[in-house]
Amino acid sequence: MKSRLVYHWLLYVASLVHILLVPFVLAGSILLEEGTVISFDDASQTPRILRNTSILITNDRITTIFDSSNPSDVPIPTDTERVPAQGKIISPGFIDTHKHGWQTAYKTIASNTTLAEYYIRYGEFSQAETVFTPEDIYLGQLVGIYEALNAGVTSILDHAHSTFSRETASASLNASMDGGVRMWWCYAFHDISNGFSLEDQIENFNELKKDERLGESTVEVGIAYDGFSTAAKEEVQSIMDLATTSNISALTIHYLGGPWPRFSANSPKLLHDLDFLNTSFPIVFSHSSFITPEDASLLRQTNQYISTTPESEMHYGHDHPTTPFIQDQAALGVDTHFTYSADIVTQARLWLQSTRLEFFRQTLNRWRIPRNSPMSVNQAFLLATRAGGLALRRPDVGVIRVGAKADIVVFDGSSPSMLGWTDPVAAVILHSNVGDVEHVLVNGKWRKRDRRLVLKEGLNMSRDEVEGKFLESAKRIQEVWMQTPLPDLEGEFEPGFGVPYADVDVEDVVRGNGTGY
Numbered sequence: 001m002k003s004r005l006v007y008h009w010l011l012y013v014a015s016l017v018h019i020l021l022v023p024f025v026l027a028g029s030i031l032l033e034e035g036t037v038i039s040f041d042d043a044s045q046t047p048r049i050l051r052n053t054s055i056l057i058t059n060d061r062i063t064t065i066f067d068s069s070n071p072s073d074v075p076i077p078t079d080t081e082r083v084p085a086q087g088k089i090i091s092p093g094f095i096d097t098h099k100h101g102w103q104t105a106y107k108t109i110a111s112n113t114t115l116a117e118y119y120i121r122y123g124e125f126s127q128a129e130t131v132f133t134p135e136d137i138y139l140g141q142l143v144g145i146y147e148a149l150n151a152g153v154t155s156i157l158d159h160a161h162s163t164f165s166r167e168t169a170s171a172s173l174n175a176s177m178d179g180g181v182r183m184w185w186c187y188a189f190h191d192i193s194n195g196f197s198l199e200d201q202i203e204n205f206n207e208l209k210k211d212e213r214l215g216e217s218t219v220e221v222g223i224a225y226d227g228f229s230t231a232a233k234e235e236v237q238s239i240m241d242l243a244t245t246s247n248i249s250a251l252t253i254h255y256l257g258g259p260w261p262r263f264s265a266n267s268p269k270l271l272h273d274l275d276f277l278n279t280s281f282p283i284v285f286s287h288s289s290f291i292t293p294e295d296a297s298l299l300r301q302t303n304q305y306i307s308t309t310p311e312s313e314m315h316y317g318h319d320h321p322t323t324p325f326i327q328d329q330a331a332l333g334v335d336t337h338f339t340y341s342a343d344i345v346t347q348a349r350l351w352l353q354s355t356r357l358e359f360f361r362q363t364l365n366r367w368r369i370p371r372n373s374p375m376s377v378n379q380a381f382l383l384a385t386r387a388g389g390l391a392l393r394r395p396d397v398g399v400i401r402v403g404a405k406a407d408i409v410v411f412d413g414s415s416p417s418m419l420g421w422t423d424p425v426a427a428v429i430l431h432s433n434v435g436d437v438e439h440v441l442v443n444g445k446w447r448k449r450d451r452r453l454v455l456k457e458g459l460n461m462s463r464d465e466v467e468g469k470f471l472e473s474a475k476r477i478q479e480v481w482m483q484t485p486l487p488d489l490e491g492e493f494e495p496g497f498g499v500p501y502a503d504v505d506v507e508d509v510v511r512g513n514g515t516g517y
């Protein structure tokens with residue numbers, strides 16, 4: 001009698017536990033079944049292809065990877081969501097290590113701009129600080145994240161220089177948390193003219209960092225700062241002090257070098273001289289176009305990375321002649337996605353093919369015929385994935401292995417562009433397009449399912465509402481820019497540095513004088 005009671009009592013407790021636990025199991029376990037997985041081989045440091053392989057995801061992590069052709073006793077939790085992946089390519093999510101997400105509203109209005117024009121017309125020191133409202137910043141950041149997720153970009157290092165006021169900074173952080181991407185949100189400290197001083201910015205940063213929602217989100221806070229070479233010593237010191245005492249997850253800096261005076265000194269060498277390169281947090285030097293051998297050696301010694309943004313550096317004319325020599329400490333970025341593609345596969349493809357051209361040409365210029373190719377698709381793939389994780393000192397991001405974060409992209413291997421593949425890495429890098437991205441998971445959560453975006457749970461707007469409001473915002477902003485005359489680029493780029501502006505030959509597809517633009 002007594003034992004029967006105990007038995008009933010146990011059943012009752014078990015049912016309570018079941019009620020409490022099942023929702024988590026339901027929400028947490030996903031099985032991608034019988035796909036081709038691009039994993040990583042530690043011994044050879046190259047992508048490792050696992051065919052007919054299944055991946056079990058529990059909560060935010062990859063918990064099991066197993067060979068489906070060998071019947072095994074891998075325990076699959078009941079209520080696991082089974083997703084067939086036969087014929088599909090399962091890749092780690094792509095990592096964008098340099099982006100300015102707030103600028104989405106400018107889309108297509110700078111299709112032939114240059115870097116000098118960008119600074120004056122579109123950047124953080126332009127009229128943007130007076131035109132963009134907090135809501136504009138929120139909508140641009142959010143819609144920019146959707147563009148990235150749709151393309152399989154699951155991680156973004158955002159150099160957030162829309163910190164024009166407390167409100168625009170808060171709006172940018174809110175959208176980053178609402179977007180559902182993994183983000184290193186790096187608050188930019190800068191000398192803008194509207195009275196929002198450095199002291200205000202530091203106070204604002206300290207406040208935002210305390211936001212309790214961060215703990216539940218996939219957003220971590222970092223710092224962006226370009227003043228190392230130009231600001232007063234005290235200011236630079238205050239930023240370094242803030243960075244070392246704030247438990248930041250990353251610090252990011254624009255660095256060009258070569259003929260670009262303003263950023264020429266924001267180099268690894270300068271930070272090393274300030275005793276601020278061998279830090280406990282990762283530092284990402286975006287572009288690093290004219291990086292020197294000494295800089296490169298310092299990056300290797302301190303395990304810091306550059307972010308090369310191939311399309312940006314070609315579109316604006318930053319160039320990147322020496323970055324191929326530091327690819328072992330490099331990751332890829334997009335930069336200003338309003339001017340071109342936001343997907344990292346395109347960046348990897350552009351970088352691969354332009355790097356091949358550069359090295360082929362060196363041989364051809366010696367009147368020799370190249371017998372081998374200078375760079376492989378495997379290297380481009382690693383730049384687009386694992387290298388981004390390493391740049392952020394996150395070996396659990398950008399790779400498919402047990403224990404890694406479940407940031408995953410599933411390509412439809414039977415799309416018209418991909419059909420017929422044998423090598424999944426070549427299929428992704430050289431043949432895929434954004435339309436072939438069928439599913440995307442970030443932190444074990446669906447962000448794209450069957451080619452449709454899945455908005456983060458709890459967002460109080462539908463996708464139609466977000467996009468409707470964004471279109472109004474973009475239309476208003478674009479009209480302001482259309483009314484603003486293009487800047488006169490006369491004299492020197494930065495007076496006193498001896499680097500004047502000069503004309504570039506314009507190439508035209510129409511014979512004779514043509515149409516110009």
Ligand SMILES: *[C@@H]1O[C@H](CO)[C@@H](O)[C@H](O)[C@H]1NC(C)=O
Nearest residue numbers: 034052068069070071086087
């Ligand atoms: C995977 O292996 C299972 C078990 O051997 C087999 O039934 C299935 O056809 C295989 N799938 C593929 C895509 O090869």
Ligand SMILES: *[C@@H]1O[C@H](CO)[C@@H](O)[C@H](O)[C@H]1NC(C)=O
Nearest residue numbers: 111112113114117486516517
């Ligand atoms: C870009 O093209 C427009 C015409 O569409 C032209 O007015 C403008 O000068 C061009 N800007 C640059 C930087 O080439």
Ligand SMILES: *[C@@H]1O[C@H](CO)[C@@H](O)[C@H](O)[C@H]1NC(C)=O
Nearest residue numbers: 134166167168170171172174
């Ligand atoms: C950001 O979100 C928080 C919490 O919902 C809210 O209090 C704050 O006003 C938002 N910021 C802006 C600029 O809307």
Ligand SMILES: *[C@@H]1O[C@H](CO)[C@@H](O)[C@H](O)[C@H]1NC(C)=O
Nearest residue numbers: 219220221246247248249250
């Ligand atoms: C530092 O930040 C990380 C997340 O980026 C967090 O896990 C850790 O607890 C923080 N440490 C301290 C001392 O606040």
Ligand SMILES: *[C@@H]1O[C@H](CO)[C@@H](O)[C@H](O)[C@H]1NC(C)=O
Nearest residue numbers: 277278279280300301302303
């Ligand atoms: C960087 O700092 C670590 C200690 O934090 C030290 O072990 C290492 O030798 C330093 N590396 C360089 C290149 O200074």
Ligand SMILES: *[C@@H]1O[C@H](CO)[C@@H](O)[C@H](O)[C@H]1NC(C)=O
Nearest residue numbers: 508510511512513514515516
């Ligand atoms: C071509 O351009 C030159 C220099 O601007 C000008 O002198 C000439 O008249 C133009 N020719 C035509 C056919 O437009």
Ligand SMILES: [Zn+2]
Nearest residue numbers: 159254286335
């Ligand atoms: Zn940038």
